Amino acid sequence: MQLPQIRLESQMAKIQIQKTPPQQRIQQPEAEMSIQQPKADLSITTKPSKLTIDQTEAWEDLNLMHISKRIEKFADEGHKAAMEGTARRARQGAELMKIENAGNPIANQAITNAFDQMKRIGIKFIPSHFAVKTNYEPSEVQIDVKVNEPIIHVQPQKPVHTYATGDVSVSMRQYQDLQIGFVNLFSDSV
Structure with a gap:
């Protein structure tokens, strides 16, 4: 005997997903930059050195002196000789006043006054x-420097950013299906 049957055939639904990835691009242009360095302001002032040489005393030692100096020298020597002569005469006069003391002042003074003193050889x-005489004043150098700051101009550039969005598309790859079948519902035997 055949029993009636219900046959079910089902098919699951299937979806499909297609994805396009997003694209992003970033570029950073270089900044526009200019740098200028002005020269420093420099000034130099110099006071020259000074050398003085005084050889007046050397010329005087060589007996080559100015006439006013020579007159002054001779006047000093004359005054000194006059003072020495006065002192000698006063001393010799005092010795003669004391002639009664021991000694022979007249003979001694005659010998002293008769001859000039020995000249020095040299x-x-x-x-x-x-x-x-030398004198040296060194030179003086004064240096003034004014530093000038650099002139810097910078213009930054904004980044270039491009972005393309991605896409996701969903579609049915296979639809669901249900098949129902009946077998042996009606039998031939009665």
Whole structure:
């Protein structure tokens, strides 16, 4: 005997997804930049050095002096000789006033006054040490510098940003299906 049957055939629905990825692009242009460096302002002032040489004393030692100096020298020597002569005469006069004391002042004074003193032998035309006077004033240098700051101009650039959105599309790949069938519903035997 055959039993009636219900046959079910089903098919699941299937979807499909297609995806397009997004695209992003970022570019950073370089900044526009200019730098200028002005030269520093420099000024230099110099006071020249000075050398003075005074050889007046050396010329005087060589007996080559100015006439006013020579007159002054001779006047001093004359005054000194006059003072020494006065002192000698006063001393010798005092000795003669005391002639009664021991000694022979007249003979001694005659010998002393009769002869000139011995002259010193030597070279007199060589200048004395350090007769030439020198004086040196070094030069002075003054340097003034004014520093100028650099001139910097910068213009930044904005980044270039492009973005293309992605896409997702969903569609049916396969629809659901249900098949119902009946078998042996009506039998031939009665």
